[in-house]
Amino acid sequence: MTRLLLLDLGKTGCRAALAEPGGAVVARAEGPGSGGLADRDGVARALAAVDAVLGTLAAPGPAGELRPVAVAAGLAGLATAPGRGAAFAAGLYDRLGADLRVLLTSDMTTWHAGALGGAPGVVLAAGTGTVALAVGPDGATARVDGWGPLLGDDGSGHALGRAGLAAALRAHDGRPGGSPGLLARARDRYGDPDRLPARVHGADNPARAVAAFARDVLAAAADGLPEAVALVARAADDLATTAAAARDRLAPATTGDRTGDRTGDPAGGPDRPVACGGGLLAAGAVLTDPLDAALAARRLTRTAPLGDALDGARLLLEDPTVPHHALLVPLPAVAP
Known part of the structure:
Protein backbone atom coordinates (compact mmCIF):
# COMPACT_ATOMS: atom_id res chain seq x y z
CA MET A 1 0.00 0.00 0.00
CA GLY A 114 2.73 24.00 7.53
CA ALA A 115 2.00 27.25 9.36
CA LEU A 116 1.50 29.24 6.15
CA GLY A 117 0.15 26.45 3.96
CA GLY A 118 3.23 26.52 1.75
CA ALA A 119 3.03 30.27 1.13
CA PRO A 120 5.95 32.66 1.60
CA GLY A 121 5.88 34.94 4.62
CA VAL A 122 7.03 35.10 8.22
CA VAL A 123 6.57 32.69 11.11
CA LEU A 124 7.53 33.27 14.72
CA ALA A 125 8.08 30.45 17.21
CA ALA A 126 8.12 31.43 20.89
CA GLY A 127 8.73 28.72 23.45
CA THR A 128 11.74 28.09 25.66
CA GLY A 129 13.65 29.72 22.79
CA THR A 130 12.66 32.15 20.06
CA VAL A 131 13.22 32.14 16.32
CA ALA A 132 11.60 33.80 13.32
CA LEU A 133 11.87 32.63 9.73
CA ALA A 134 10.91 34.53 6.60
CA VAL A 135 10.71 32.66 3.30
CA GLY A 136 10.29 34.37 -0.06
CA PRO A 137 8.56 33.02 -3.18
CA ASP A 138 11.93 31.99 -4.61
CA GLY A 139 13.01 30.17 -1.45
CA ALA A 140 15.19 33.03 -0.20
CA THR A 141 15.24 32.98 3.59
CA ALA A 142 16.01 35.16 6.56
CA ARG A 143 16.31 33.54 9.97
CA VAL A 144 16.41 35.81 13.02
CA ASP A 145 17.49 34.83 16.54
CA GLY A 146 17.33 31.22 17.59
CA TRP A 147 20.80 31.76 19.03
CA GLY A 148 20.10 29.85 22.21
CA PRO A 149 19.80 31.00 25.82
CA LEU A 150 23.39 32.17 26.20
CA LEU A 151 23.48 34.31 23.05
CA GLY A 152 19.91 35.27 22.17
CA ASP A 153 16.33 33.95 22.28
CA ASP A 154 15.02 37.41 23.13
CA GLY A 155 11.43 37.43 24.32
CA SER A 156 11.45 33.67 24.87
CA GLY A 157 10.29 31.70 27.86
CA HIS A 158 13.90 31.49 28.99
CA ALA A 159 14.43 35.24 28.62
CA LEU A 160 11.22 36.06 30.48
CA GLY A 161 11.93 33.52 33.20
CA ARG A 162 15.47 34.79 33.65
CA ALA A 163 14.33 38.42 33.83
CA GLY A 164 11.75 37.46 36.42
CA LEU A 165 14.29 35.56 38.50
CA ALA A 166 16.74 38.46 38.27
CA ALA A 167 14.06 40.79 39.67
CA ALA A 168 13.28 38.26 42.40
CA LEU A 169 16.93 37.90 43.40
CA ARG A 170 17.43 41.68 43.46
CA ALA A 171 14.62 41.82 46.00
CA HIS A 172 16.21 38.98 47.96
CA ASP A 173 19.50 40.92 48.02
CA GLY A 174 17.88 44.23 48.87
CA ARG A 175 19.10 45.81 45.64
CA PRO A 176 17.08 48.49 43.82
CA GLY A 177 14.75 47.28 41.10
CA GLY A 178 13.79 44.07 42.84
CA SER A 179 10.30 42.58 42.95
CA PRO A 180 9.08 41.19 46.28
CA GLY A 181 6.06 39.76 44.46
CA LEU A 182 8.23 37.77 42.07
CA LEU A 183 10.50 36.74 44.93
CA ALA A 184 7.51 35.16 46.67
CA ARG A 185 6.61 33.27 43.49
CA ALA A 186 10.23 32.15 43.03
CA ARG A 187 10.20 30.74 46.56
CA ASP A 188 7.00 28.87 45.77
CA ARG A 189 8.52 27.26 42.69
CA TYR A 190 12.17 26.74 43.65
CA GLY A 191 12.36 26.97 47.43
CA ASP A 192 15.16 28.81 49.24
CA PRO A 193 16.58 31.49 46.88
CA ASP A 194 20.08 30.80 48.19
CA ARG A 195 19.79 27.31 46.74
CA LEU A 196 18.47 28.50 43.39
CA PRO A 197 21.83 28.36 41.55
CA ALA A 198 22.29 24.71 42.53
CA ARG A 199 18.70 23.92 41.50
CA VAL A 200 19.15 25.52 38.07
CA HIS A 201 22.68 24.41 37.23
CA GLY A 202 22.03 20.91 38.50
CA ALA A 203 18.95 20.46 36.32
CA ASP A 204 19.03 18.14 33.31
CA ASN A 205 18.13 21.17 31.17
CA PRO A 206 19.07 24.42 32.94
CA ALA A 207 17.50 26.61 30.24
CA ARG A 208 14.18 24.86 30.67
CA ALA A 209 14.43 25.12 34.46
CA VAL A 210 14.79 28.90 34.13
CA ALA A 211 12.06 29.10 31.47
CA ALA A 212 9.63 27.42 33.86
CA PHE A 213 9.50 30.68 35.83
CA ALA A 214 8.03 32.44 32.81
CA ARG A 215 4.69 30.87 33.78
CA ASP A 216 4.91 32.59 37.17
CA VAL A 217 5.84 35.93 35.61
CA LEU A 218 2.89 35.68 33.22
CA ALA A 219 0.54 34.72 36.07
CA ALA A 220 1.81 37.66 38.12
CA ALA A 221 1.25 39.98 35.16
CA ALA A 222 -2.30 38.67 34.78
CA ASP A 223 -2.79 39.51 38.48
CA GLY A 224 -1.60 43.06 37.79
CA LEU A 225 1.84 42.99 39.43
CA PRO A 226 3.51 46.06 37.85
CA GLU A 227 7.00 44.60 37.61
CA ALA A 228 5.68 41.49 35.88
CA VAL A 229 3.51 43.53 33.53
CA ALA A 230 6.62 45.48 32.47
CA LEU A 231 8.64 42.30 31.90
CA VAL A 232 5.90 40.76 29.74
CA ALA A 233 5.60 43.97 27.72
CA ARG A 234 9.36 43.88 27.10
CA ALA A 235 9.17 40.24 25.99
CA ALA A 236 6.30 41.04 23.61
CA ASP A 237 8.29 43.92 22.14
CA ASP A 238 11.33 41.67 21.67
CA LEU A 239 9.22 39.04 19.90
CA ALA A 240 7.73 41.66 17.56
CA THR A 241 11.19 43.04 16.84
CA THR A 242 12.39 39.55 15.91
CA ALA A 243 9.46 39.00 13.53
CA ALA A 244 9.92 42.42 11.91
CA ALA A 245 13.64 41.85 11.45
CA ALA A 246 12.94 38.58 9.60
CA ARG A 247 10.54 40.40 7.30
CA ASP A 248 12.90 43.29 6.70
CA ARG A 249 15.95 41.14 5.94
CA LEU A 250 14.21 39.93 2.81
CA ALA A 251 13.65 42.44 0.02
CA PRO A 252 10.11 43.88 0.22
CA ALA A 253 9.19 42.11 -3.00
CA THR A 254 9.86 38.67 -1.49
CA THR A 255 7.39 38.84 1.39
CA GLY A 256 4.14 39.02 -0.55
CA ASP A 257 1.66 36.20 -0.74
CA ARG A 258 1.44 33.49 -3.42
CA THR A 259 -1.20 35.45 -5.34
CA GLY A 260 1.32 38.07 -6.30
CA ASP A 261 1.00 40.79 -3.63
CA ARG A 262 4.18 42.84 -3.93
CA THR A 263 2.90 46.24 -2.88
CA GLY A 264 4.76 48.80 -0.92
CA ASP A 265 7.52 48.94 1.61
CA PRO A 266 7.07 46.68 4.65
CA ALA A 267 7.17 49.66 6.99
CA GLY A 268 4.57 51.68 5.13
CA GLY A 269 2.53 49.20 3.08
CA PRO A 270 -0.31 46.94 4.17
CA ASP A 271 0.04 44.94 7.37
CA ARG A 272 1.74 41.59 6.86
CA PRO A 273 0.55 38.44 8.61
CA VAL A 274 2.90 36.58 10.93
CA ALA A 275 1.98 33.03 11.89
CA CYS A 276 2.86 32.73 15.57
CA GLY A 277 3.15 29.53 17.55
CA GLY A 278 4.95 28.00 20.48
CA GLY A 279 4.18 27.17 24.08
CA LEU A 280 4.73 30.69 25.40
CA LEU A 281 1.64 31.94 23.57
CA ALA A 282 -0.53 29.51 25.52
CA ALA A 283 -0.53 32.16 28.27
CA GLY A 284 -3.24 33.92 26.29
CA ALA A 285 -4.19 37.57 26.40
CA VAL A 286 -1.67 38.55 29.07
CA LEU A 287 1.01 38.04 26.39
CA THR A 288 -0.87 38.12 23.11
CA ASP A 289 -2.46 41.52 23.74
CA PRO A 290 0.88 43.36 24.13
CA LEU A 291 2.33 41.22 21.34
CA ASP A 292 -0.47 42.23 18.99
CA ALA A 293 0.13 45.89 19.82
CA ALA A 294 3.88 45.56 19.30
CA LEU A 295 3.36 43.78 15.98
CA ALA A 296 0.83 46.39 14.81
CA ALA A 297 3.38 49.13 15.52
CA ARG A 298 5.62 47.33 13.01
CA ARG A 299 2.87 46.81 10.41
CA LEU A 300 2.48 43.14 11.25
CA THR A 301 -0.57 41.10 12.27
CA ARG A 302 -0.51 37.91 14.32
CA THR A 303 -2.30 34.93 12.76
CA ALA A 304 -2.78 31.38 13.95
CA PRO A 305 -0.76 28.72 12.11
CA LEU A 306 -2.73 26.92 9.41
CA GLY A 307 -1.00 23.65 10.19
CA ASP A 308 2.02 22.12 11.86
Whole structure:
Protein backbone atom coordinates (compact mmCIF):
# COMPACT_ATOMS: atom_id res chain seq x y z
CA MET A 1 0.00 0.00 0.00
CA THR A 2 1.38 3.42 -0.97
CA ARG A 3 2.17 5.51 2.05
CA LEU A 4 3.92 8.77 2.86
CA LEU A 5 5.96 8.96 6.06
CA LEU A 6 6.08 12.39 7.69
CA LEU A 7 8.59 13.14 10.46
CA ASP A 8 8.99 16.09 12.81
CA LEU A 9 12.14 15.37 14.78
CA GLY A 10 12.76 18.02 17.42
CA LYS A 11 15.19 18.26 20.28
CA THR A 12 12.67 17.17 22.88
CA GLY A 13 10.16 15.13 20.89
CA CYS A 14 9.65 13.18 17.68
CA ARG A 15 6.30 12.99 15.88
CA ALA A 16 5.47 10.83 12.90
CA ALA A 17 2.48 10.25 10.66
CA LEU A 18 1.58 7.89 7.84
CA ALA A 19 -0.64 9.33 5.11
CA GLU A 20 -2.17 8.23 1.86
CA PRO A 21 -1.02 10.44 -1.05
CA GLY A 22 -3.69 13.10 -1.40
CA GLY A 23 -5.73 11.38 1.29
CA ALA A 24 -6.13 10.91 4.99
CA VAL A 25 -3.56 10.44 7.72
CA VAL A 26 -3.92 6.81 8.74
CA ALA A 27 -1.62 6.63 11.78
CA ARG A 28 0.26 8.92 14.16
CA ALA A 29 2.93 8.35 16.78
CA GLU A 30 4.99 10.38 19.24
CA GLY A 31 8.20 9.67 21.09
CA PRO A 32 11.28 11.29 22.62
CA GLY A 33 13.44 13.66 20.63
CA SER A 34 17.09 13.39 19.70
CA GLY A 35 18.70 16.46 21.24
CA GLY A 36 19.50 17.78 17.77
CA LEU A 37 21.32 16.41 14.75
CA ALA A 38 24.30 18.68 15.37
CA ASP A 39 24.94 17.23 18.83
CA ARG A 40 27.51 14.54 19.52
CA ASP A 41 26.09 11.23 18.25
CA GLY A 42 23.26 13.31 16.79
CA VAL A 43 22.66 11.04 13.79
CA ALA A 44 22.53 7.87 15.89
CA ARG A 45 20.22 9.50 18.42
CA ALA A 46 17.97 10.85 15.67
CA LEU A 47 17.66 7.41 14.08
CA ALA A 48 16.95 5.88 17.49
CA ALA A 49 14.13 8.41 17.94
CA VAL A 50 12.77 7.48 14.51
CA ASP A 51 12.98 3.77 15.39
CA ALA A 52 10.85 4.41 18.46
CA VAL A 53 8.03 6.09 16.55
CA LEU A 54 8.25 3.65 13.63
CA GLY A 55 7.76 0.79 16.05
CA THR A 56 4.61 2.44 17.34
CA LEU A 57 3.31 3.10 13.84
CA ALA A 58 3.94 -0.49 12.78
CA ALA A 59 2.41 -2.14 15.83
CA PRO A 60 -1.32 -1.97 14.99
CA GLY A 61 -1.16 -3.03 11.33
CA PRO A 62 -0.15 -6.15 9.40
CA ALA A 63 3.49 -6.78 8.59
CA GLY A 64 4.76 -4.58 5.79
CA GLU A 65 2.01 -2.00 6.09
CA LEU A 66 4.44 0.60 7.38
CA ARG A 67 6.75 0.53 4.37
CA PRO A 68 6.41 3.98 2.76
CA VAL A 69 7.37 5.07 -0.73
CA ALA A 70 8.50 8.53 0.38
CA VAL A 71 9.50 10.33 3.56
CA ALA A 72 9.88 14.00 4.38
CA ALA A 73 11.56 14.95 7.64
CA GLY A 74 12.10 18.21 9.47
CA LEU A 75 15.15 17.79 11.70
CA ALA A 76 16.32 19.94 14.58
CA GLY A 77 20.00 20.76 14.13
CA LEU A 78 20.11 20.07 10.40
CA ALA A 79 20.49 23.76 9.56
CA THR A 80 23.62 23.82 11.73
CA ALA A 81 25.03 20.53 10.45
CA PRO A 82 23.66 19.94 6.92
CA GLY A 83 26.47 17.51 6.17
CA ARG A 84 24.90 15.00 8.55
CA GLY A 85 21.80 14.74 6.40
CA ALA A 86 23.39 12.09 4.17
CA ALA A 87 24.16 9.82 7.14
CA PHE A 88 20.63 10.22 8.47
CA ALA A 89 19.17 9.46 5.03
CA ALA A 90 21.39 6.36 4.79
CA GLY A 91 19.85 5.16 8.04
CA LEU A 92 16.37 5.63 6.58
CA TYR A 93 17.33 3.66 3.46
CA ASP A 94 18.63 0.83 5.63
CA ARG A 95 15.37 0.70 7.55
CA LEU A 96 12.83 1.38 4.80
CA GLY A 97 14.42 0.44 1.50
CA ALA A 98 16.87 1.92 -1.01
CA ASP A 99 14.06 2.91 -3.38
CA LEU A 100 12.66 5.34 -0.81
CA ARG A 101 12.25 8.99 -1.83
CA VAL A 102 13.76 11.10 0.97
CA LEU A 103 13.40 14.85 1.50
CA LEU A 104 15.25 16.42 4.44
CA THR A 105 15.16 19.96 5.77
CA SER A 106 15.19 21.73 9.12
CA ASP A 107 12.27 21.42 11.50
CA MET A 108 11.81 25.19 11.27
CA THR A 109 11.32 24.89 7.51
CA THR A 110 8.63 22.21 7.77
CA TRP A 111 6.89 24.22 10.49
CA HIS A 112 6.99 27.33 8.29
CA ALA A 113 5.49 25.42 5.37
CA GLY A 114 2.73 24.00 7.53
CA ALA A 115 2.00 27.25 9.36
CA LEU A 116 1.50 29.24 6.15
CA GLY A 117 0.15 26.45 3.96
CA GLY A 118 3.23 26.52 1.75
CA ALA A 119 3.03 30.27 1.13
CA PRO A 120 5.95 32.66 1.60
CA GLY A 121 5.88 34.94 4.62
CA VAL A 122 7.03 35.10 8.22
CA VAL A 123 6.57 32.69 11.11
CA LEU A 124 7.53 33.27 14.72
CA ALA A 125 8.08 30.45 17.21
CA ALA A 126 8.12 31.43 20.89
CA GLY A 127 8.73 28.72 23.45
CA THR A 128 11.74 28.09 25.66
CA GLY A 129 13.65 29.72 22.79
CA THR A 130 12.66 32.15 20.06
CA VAL A 131 13.22 32.14 16.32
CA ALA A 132 11.60 33.80 13.32
CA LEU A 133 11.87 32.63 9.73
CA ALA A 134 10.91 34.53 6.60
CA VAL A 135 10.71 32.66 3.30
CA GLY A 136 10.29 34.37 -0.06
CA PRO A 137 8.56 33.02 -3.18
CA ASP A 138 11.93 31.99 -4.61
CA GLY A 139 13.01 30.17 -1.45
CA ALA A 140 15.19 33.03 -0.20
CA THR A 141 15.24 32.98 3.59
CA ALA A 142 16.01 35.16 6.56
CA ARG A 143 16.31 33.54 9.97
CA VAL A 144 16.41 35.81 13.02
CA ASP A 145 17.49 34.83 16.54
CA GLY A 146 17.33 31.22 17.59
CA TRP A 147 20.80 31.76 19.03
CA GLY A 148 20.10 29.85 22.21
CA PRO A 149 19.80 31.00 25.82
CA LEU A 150 23.39 32.17 26.20
CA LEU A 151 23.48 34.31 23.05
CA GLY A 152 19.91 35.27 22.17
CA ASP A 153 16.33 33.95 22.28
CA ASP A 154 15.02 37.41 23.13
CA GLY A 155 11.43 37.43 24.32
CA SER A 156 11.45 33.67 24.87
CA GLY A 157 10.29 31.70 27.86
CA HIS A 158 13.90 31.49 28.99
CA ALA A 159 14.43 35.24 28.62
CA LEU A 160 11.22 36.06 30.48
CA GLY A 161 11.93 33.52 33.20
CA ARG A 162 15.47 34.79 33.65
CA ALA A 163 14.33 38.42 33.83
CA GLY A 164 11.75 37.46 36.42
CA LEU A 165 14.29 35.56 38.50
CA ALA A 166 16.74 38.46 38.27
CA ALA A 167 14.06 40.79 39.67
CA ALA A 168 13.28 38.26 42.40
CA LEU A 169 16.93 37.90 43.40
CA ARG A 170 17.43 41.68 43.46
CA ALA A 171 14.62 41.82 46.00
CA HIS A 172 16.21 38.98 47.96
CA ASP A 173 19.50 40.92 48.02
CA GLY A 174 17.88 44.23 48.87
CA ARG A 175 19.10 45.81 45.64
CA PRO A 176 17.08 48.49 43.82
CA GLY A 177 14.75 47.28 41.10
CA GLY A 178 13.79 44.07 42.84
CA SER A 179 10.30 42.58 42.95
CA PRO A 180 9.08 41.19 46.28
CA GLY A 181 6.06 39.76 44.46
CA LEU A 182 8.23 37.77 42.07
CA LEU A 183 10.50 36.74 44.93
CA ALA A 184 7.51 35.16 46.67
CA ARG A 185 6.61 33.27 43.49
CA ALA A 186 10.23 32.15 43.03
CA ARG A 187 10.20 30.74 46.56
CA ASP A 188 7.00 28.87 45.77
CA ARG A 189 8.52 27.26 42.69
CA TYR A 190 12.17 26.74 43.65
CA GLY A 191 12.36 26.97 47.43
CA ASP A 192 15.16 28.81 49.24
CA PRO A 193 16.58 31.49 46.88
CA ASP A 194 20.08 30.80 48.19
CA ARG A 195 19.79 27.31 46.74
CA LEU A 196 18.47 28.50 43.39
CA PRO A 197 21.83 28.36 41.55
CA ALA A 198 22.29 24.71 42.53
CA ARG A 199 18.70 23.92 41.50
CA VAL A 200 19.15 25.52 38.07
CA HIS A 201 22.68 24.41 37.23
CA GLY A 202 22.03 20.91 38.50
CA ALA A 203 18.95 20.46 36.32
CA ASP A 204 19.03 18.14 33.31
CA ASN A 205 18.13 21.17 31.17
CA PRO A 206 19.07 24.42 32.94
CA ALA A 207 17.50 26.61 30.24
CA ARG A 208 14.18 24.86 30.67
CA ALA A 209 14.43 25.12 34.46
CA VAL A 210 14.79 28.90 34.13
CA ALA A 211 12.06 29.10 31.47
CA ALA A 212 9.63 27.42 33.86
CA PHE A 213 9.50 30.68 35.83
CA ALA A 214 8.03 32.44 32.81
CA ARG A 215 4.69 30.87 33.78
CA ASP A 216 4.91 32.59 37.17
CA VAL A 217 5.84 35.93 35.61
CA LEU A 218 2.89 35.68 33.22
CA ALA A 219 0.54 34.72 36.07
CA ALA A 220 1.81 37.66 38.12
CA ALA A 221 1.25 39.98 35.16
CA ALA A 222 -2.30 38.67 34.78
CA ASP A 223 -2.79 39.51 38.48
CA GLY A 224 -1.60 43.06 37.79
CA LEU A 225 1.84 42.99 39.43
CA PRO A 226 3.51 46.06 37.85
CA GLU A 227 7.00 44.60 37.61
CA ALA A 228 5.68 41.49 35.88
CA VAL A 229 3.51 43.53 33.53
CA ALA A 230 6.62 45.48 32.47
CA LEU A 231 8.64 42.30 31.90
CA VAL A 232 5.90 40.76 29.74
CA ALA A 233 5.60 43.97 27.72
CA ARG A 234 9.36 43.88 27.10
CA ALA A 235 9.17 40.24 25.99
CA ALA A 236 6.30 41.04 23.61
CA ASP A 237 8.29 43.92 22.14
CA ASP A 238 11.33 41.67 21.67
CA LEU A 239 9.22 39.04 19.90
CA ALA A 240 7.73 41.66 17.56
CA THR A 241 11.19 43.04 16.84
CA THR A 242 12.39 39.55 15.91
CA ALA A 243 9.46 39.00 13.53
CA ALA A 244 9.92 42.42 11.91
CA ALA A 245 13.64 41.85 11.45
CA ALA A 246 12.94 38.58 9.60
CA ARG A 247 10.54 40.40 7.30
CA ASP A 248 12.90 43.29 6.70
CA ARG A 249 15.95 41.14 5.94
CA LEU A 250 14.21 39.93 2.81
CA ALA A 251 13.65 42.44 0.02
CA PRO A 252 10.11 43.88 0.22
CA ALA A 253 9.19 42.11 -3.00
CA THR A 254 9.86 38.67 -1.49
CA THR A 255 7.39 38.84 1.39
CA GLY A 256 4.14 39.02 -0.55
CA ASP A 257 1.66 36.20 -0.74
CA ARG A 258 1.44 33.49 -3.42
CA THR A 259 -1.20 35.45 -5.34
CA GLY A 260 1.32 38.07 -6.30
CA ASP A 261 1.00 40.79 -3.63
CA ARG A 262 4.18 42.84 -3.93
CA THR A 263 2.90 46.24 -2.88
CA GLY A 264 4.76 48.80 -0.92
CA ASP A 265 7.52 48.94 1.61
CA PRO A 266 7.07 46.68 4.65
CA ALA A 267 7.17 49.66 6.99
CA GLY A 268 4.57 51.68 5.13
CA GLY A 269 2.53 49.20 3.08
CA PRO A 270 -0.31 46.94 4.17
CA ASP A 271 0.04 44.94 7.37
CA ARG A 272 1.74 41.59 6.86
CA PRO A 273 0.55 38.44 8.61
CA VAL A 274 2.90 36.58 10.93
CA ALA A 275 1.98 33.03 11.89
CA CYS A 276 2.86 32.73 15.57
CA GLY A 277 3.15 29.53 17.55
CA GLY A 278 4.95 28.00 20.48
CA GLY A 279 4.18 27.17 24.08
CA LEU A 280 4.73 30.69 25.40
CA LEU A 281 1.64 31.94 23.57
CA ALA A 282 -0.53 29.51 25.52
CA ALA A 283 -0.53 32.16 28.27
CA GLY A 284 -3.24 33.92 26.29
CA ALA A 285 -4.19 37.57 26.40
CA VAL A 286 -1.67 38.55 29.07
CA LEU A 287 1.01 38.04 26.39
CA THR A 288 -0.87 38.12 23.11
CA ASP A 289 -2.46 41.52 23.74
CA PRO A 290 0.88 43.36 24.13
CA LEU A 291 2.33 41.22 21.34
CA ASP A 292 -0.47 42.23 18.99
CA ALA A 293 0.13 45.89 19.82
CA ALA A 294 3.88 45.56 19.30
CA LEU A 295 3.36 43.78 15.98
CA ALA A 296 0.83 46.39 14.81
CA ALA A 297 3.38 49.13 15.52
CA ARG A 298 5.62 47.33 13.01
CA ARG A 299 2.87 46.81 10.41
CA LEU A 300 2.48 43.14 11.25
CA THR A 301 -0.57 41.10 12.27
CA ARG A 302 -0.51 37.91 14.32
CA THR A 303 -2.30 34.93 12.76
CA ALA A 304 -2.78 31.38 13.95
CA PRO A 305 -0.76 28.72 12.11
CA LEU A 306 -2.73 26.92 9.41
CA GLY A 307 -1.00 23.65 10.19
CA ASP A 308 2.02 22.12 11.86
CA ALA A 309 5.38 20.68 10.86
CA LEU A 310 3.86 17.37 9.74
CA ASP A 311 1.54 19.28 7.41
CA GLY A 312 4.60 21.09 6.08
CA ALA A 313 6.43 17.81 5.49
CA ARG A 314 3.46 16.56 3.52
CA LEU A 315 3.39 19.70 1.39
CA LEU A 316 7.04 19.11 0.48
CA LEU A 317 6.17 15.64 -0.80
CA GLU A 318 2.96 16.55 -2.62
CA ASP A 319 3.40 20.11 -3.89
CA PRO A 320 6.50 20.81 -5.99
CA THR A 321 5.59 24.52 -6.23
CA VAL A 322 6.13 25.48 -2.60
CA PRO A 323 9.24 27.66 -2.19
CA HIS A 324 10.51 25.47 0.64
CA HIS A 325 11.95 23.03 -1.90
CA ALA A 326 14.85 25.45 -2.20
CA LEU A 327 15.62 24.70 1.47
CA LEU A 328 16.01 20.94 1.13
CA VAL A 329 19.40 19.47 2.01
CA PRO A 330 20.97 17.88 -1.08
CA LEU A 331 21.45 14.13 -0.75
CA PRO A 332 23.77 11.88 -2.73
CA ALA A 333 22.19 9.51 -5.22
CA VAL A 334 21.53 6.04 -3.88
CA ALA A 335 23.19 3.23 -5.77
CA PRO A 336 20.67 0.81 -7.31
